[in-house]
Amino acid sequence: MAAERLVVIGGDAAGMSAASQARRLRGPDEMSIVAFERGHFTSYSACGVPYWVGGDVEGPDALVARTPEEHRDHAIDLRMRTEVTGIDVAGQRVRALDRESGESYWTGFDKLVIATGARPVRPELPGMDAPGVHGVQTLDDGQALLETLERTTGRRAVVVGAGYIGVEMAEAMLKRGYEVTVLNRGAQPMATLDPDMGRLVHEAMDGLGITTVNGASVTRILTGDDGRVSGVATDDATYPADVVVLGIGVEPETGLARAAGLPTGPNGGLLTDLTMRVRGHHNIWAGGDCVEVLDLVAGRTRHIALGTHANKHGQVIGSNVGGGYGTFPGVVGTAVSKVCDLEIGRTGLREKDAAAVGLRYVTATIESTGRAGYYPGARAMTVKMIAEYRTGRLLGVQIVGREGAAKRVDVAAVALTAGMTVEAMTALDLGYAPPFSPVWDPVLVAARKAVAVVRAAGSA
Amino acid sequence: MAAERLVVIGGDAAGMSAASQARRLRGPDEMSIVAFERGHFTSYSACGVPYWVGGDVEGPDALVARTPEEHRDHAIDLRMRTEVTGIDVAGQRVRALDRESGESYWTGFDKLVIATGARPVRPELPGMDAPGVHGVQTLDDGQALLETLERTTGRRAVVVGAGYIGVEMAEAMLKRGYEVTVLNRGAQPMATLDPDMGRLVHEAMDGLGITTVNGASVTRILTGDDGRVSGVATDDATYPADVVVLGIGVEPETGLARAAGLPTGPNGGLLTDLTMRVRGHHNIWAGGDCVEVLDLVAGRTRHIALGTHANKHGQVIGSNVGGGYGTFPGVVGTAVSKVCDLEIGRTGLREKDAAAVGLRYVTATIESTGRAGYYPGARAMTVKMIAEYRTGRLLGVQIVGREGAAKRVDVAAVALTAGMTVEAMTALDLGYAPPFSPVWDPVLVAARKAVAVVRAAGSA
Numbered sequence: 001m002a003a004e005r006l007v008v009i010g011g012d013a014a015g016m017s018a019a020s021q022a023r024r025l026r027g028p029d030e031m032s033i034v035a036f037e038r039g040h041f042t043s044y045s046a047c048g049v050p051y052w053v054g055g056d057v058e059g060p061d062a063l064v065a066r067t068p069e070e071h072r073d074h075a076i077d078l079r080m081r082t083e084v085t086g087i088d089v090a091g092q093r094v095r096a097l098d099r100e101s102g103e104s105y106w107t108g109f110d111k112l113v114i115a116t117g118a119r120p121v122r123p124e125l126p127g128m129d130a131p132g133v134h135g136v137q138t139l140d141d142g143q144a145l146l147e148t149l150e151r152t153t154g155r156r157a158v159v160v161g162a163g164y165i166g167v168e169m170a171e172a173m174l175k176r177g178y179e180v181t182v183l184n185r186g187a188q189p190m191a192t193l194d195p196d197m198g199r200l201v202h203e204a205m206d207g208l209g210i211t212t213v214n215g216a217s218v219t220r221i222l223t224g225d226d227g228r229v230s231g232v233a234t235d236d237a238t239y240p241a242d243v244v245v246l247g248i249g250v251e252p253e254t255g256l257a258r259a260a261g262l263p264t265g266p267n268g269g270l271l272t273d274l275t276m277r278v279r280g281h282h283n284i285w286a287g288g289d290c291v292e293v294l295d296l297v298a299g300r301t302r303h304i305a306l307g308t309h310a311n312k313h314g315q316v317i318g319s320n321v322g323g324g325y326g327t328f329p330g331v332v333g334t335a336v337s338k339v340c341d342l343e344i345g346r347t348g349l350r351e352k353d354a355a356a357v358g359l360r361y362v363t364a365t366i367e368s369t370g371r372a373g374y375y376p377g378a379r380a381m382t383v384k385m386i387a388e389y390r391t392g393r394l395l396g397v398q399i400v401g402r403e404g405a406a407k408r409v410d411v412a413a414v415a416l417t418a419g420m421t422v423e424a425m426t427a428l429d430l431g432y433a434p435p436f437s438p439v440w441d442p443v444l445v446a447a448r449k450a451v452a453v454v455r456a457a458g459s460a
Numbered sequence: 461m462a463a464e465r466l467v468v469i470g471g472d473a474a475g476m477s478a479a480s481q482a483r484r485l486r487g488p489d490e491m492s493i494v495a496f497e498r499g500h501f502t503s504y505s506a507c508g509v510p511y512w513v514g515g516d517v518e519g520p521d522a523l524v525a526r527t528p529e530e531h532r533d534h535a536i537d538l539r540m541r542t543e544v545t546g547i548d549v550a551g552q553r554v555r556a557l558d559r560e561s562g563e564s565y566w567t568g569f570d571k572l573v574i575a576t577g578a579r580p581v582r583p584e585l586p587g588m589d590a591p592g593v594h595g596v597q598t599l600d601d602g603q604a605l606l607e608t609l610e611r612t613t614g615r616r617a618v619v620v621g622a623g624y625i626g627v628e629m630a631e632a633m634l635k636r637g638y639e640v641t642v643l644n645r646g647a648q649p650m651a652t653l654d655p656d657m658g659r660l661v662h663e664a665m666d667g668l669g670i671t672t673v674n675g676a677s678v679t680r681i682l683t684g685d686d687g688r689v690s691g692v693a694t695d696d697a698t699y700p701a702d703v704v705v706l707g708i709g710v711e712p713e714t715g716l717a718r719a720a721g722l723p724t725g726p727n728g729g730l731l732t733d734l735t736m737r738v739r740g741h742h743n744i745w746a747g748g749d750c751v752e753v754l755d756l757v758a759g760r761t762r763h764i765a766l767g768t769h770a771n772k773h774g775q776v777i778g779s780n781v782g783g784g785y786g787t788f789p790g791v792v793g794t795a796v797s798k799v800c801d802l803e804i805g806r807t808g809l810r811e812k813d814a815a816a817v818g819l820r821y822v823t824a825t826i827e828s829t830g831r832a833g834y835y836p837g838a839r840a841m842t843v844k845m846i847a848e849y850r851t852g853r854l855l856g857v858q859i860v861g862r863e864g865a866a867k868r869v870d871v872a873a874v875a876l877t878a879g880m881t882v883e884a885m886t887a888l889d890l891g892y893a894p895p896f897s898p899v900w901d902p903v904l905v906a907a908r909k910a911v912a913v914v915r916a917a918g919s920a
Contacts, residue, residue: 045832048832056835307899308890312886329887334889335891336896338896345891374511375508375511375517407896410870410871411874415874417878417889418874420878428877429768430870433507433866434505435798436798439505448775
């Protein structure tokens, strides 16, 4: 019997994890694996780009978990700088374009993995393509930005967007010695938080010397006589800029899949079953930033571009493709980030997410510290907890603080997965010692307050 | 109707939390509250003593969460330096001894809370009471040790015991400029870990300049001509010492309760129901270091002296005593500690605990880092996971590493509480960003390995 042929589209986390895991389960005699990557890198940490730009990390090599050569050593026929331009589902073949040679060809598959990732949202605004305007989605993007910074003598940076990429890039540019202005369309930075928690981020960014302008709708990128970027205009004002970084977020890269008739969801991502198999297609899997994932708290799919999910998807796909078994049950929406020493963590639903799916809820917000109050370095931490009205089921947690704040949401992430009530959470046996926590961990303090609020609301 | 009379024995975390919570629910017209404390302090953090001794924390005031005066302001009749010397269960009264005046008297109760805490294990060895030998269980103990250190010119400290108090005191004495030797009866320090993980602590302590002697059974405390301590003798050797710190652990202080006929368990602690009511006694509650707690993983009671449990007990007792409702469902055995920058976390069962309750298990140990490998400050972290044979249910996790290691056990603590399998844990949505975690959090890496081990063992 001829070897089964696996084709993988996309050479980053999801695609190459899938290829590697399939290879572990099936040797080259049983399965041939061809992977296509249109860029210059494989298996890299796009999440590391802000730290590379900020000078904390040497790049780009340090951000590559596995090079093309290492993949080839595992008998994966990896074709770099080669873009898949078409999928013929019925004919079980894909069309590839070698971007170096310009040659195009069809190649067949028995099984197909789509891991085409996400692309940065680039609003159609005048001047968007001017030199000095940069996205930071890929290692190639990071390299291009760093080359621009080397040539830029001015010291004014404008970051468009105040989500996690935006705030991380604000820190990076600050570290590079730039005067940083963040233009934020929303009412507060970090729209993944409720506005009351986003306000704390705003205040902290102010304290760090980062100017954040909320409610700023960018209308055009201004350019100078040399054609380079010179500023950013909003409805209300103009912000001079020597370099502009776009951190507006991403959307699933599914043009190819949609053209092939594969099903996408309300957020534009491919729809899969729990084994990451594309719905209705027995021999096609998809994972990473191009799919929608089930939000276990909201009970509907969302699009979340995050390396940790992409890696899990790749593992699951590789197991299933290789004849094993694995499922990806879904997410609860955990994310952590930082701006200098400010830490931000969130998991589960925001108030508006809860309302959007018809959940009635209560909230409780407390202030505590990450260490015992008397222990050196104890810093304030604000925890907001959202619980379902009456049942008291945990719906979400947001934390803003300093050291030890962000990863504390992991406790809530597990509690959400387990469907715990805030009352059950008050009894959680969390680690206590003065250097690590007050005697009541901040998450427990929030849970206790949430219990009281649930009780008061239920009897009202 | 006359006000109900609540008597509380013990003025630290459990007792005063209970008194305070009862007072919140019942005003002075409804309930009179009398609390007895034999020492000089109330509501203090004994866990903070090592940091006070080490000079990180100003003491003793900073370690007091609520002073006697503050309690009295809440209409609690707090009697300091007054020891309860007898409980007359049938007569509903206790006998109190004023240690200042020497007067003794009986006082009645409608409801009684026993929060007598724990006492340090002090082996009956020659020289044990010599000047320069100190326990560190209470603020009074801390004060006494600090007074000794001020008078001590020699620079050799011997710490007896290598549990968490022992290792924290080793750090404290190191910070004070002492040459520190830790005498450990067991095979490795931190007997709350399996020996393979304890060995990592031993190596790290070596690296910090702390000498740890394993298998050291202390036979006597040596004294000089002045009667002061001069060294510690074991079976094999003699260790010169200018000061000796006992960190051997504690046992429940239940002499009073046992004399009154109240039920104690196999570990010497009082036995309660889930509302912290002493078994078989409708009007007596007990909490804190003097009770046994249900280990939810082992399915039997244990004695764990830890401030965080004592505070929870106090809350639950106060709610129930005050006419509300609360339960303490049990613990999973979480503990965190540190020696300088080494962090240690553990939760659930050790191998020997699992074996002792008849559980068949597998183990998986992995090495990872607390941050993305390429991110500055990424340090090695070892995670050991114990899972039940066949079912794959999580039984325990131990972590030894640097920054971010200890509190990572909280994730496992919640998973234990929820009864998760290691397979379910591989899908946990834990926070990921390069400064906080590799793309696979170390706990997830351990879970993945544990899944493979469970599977291999099951098919063997």
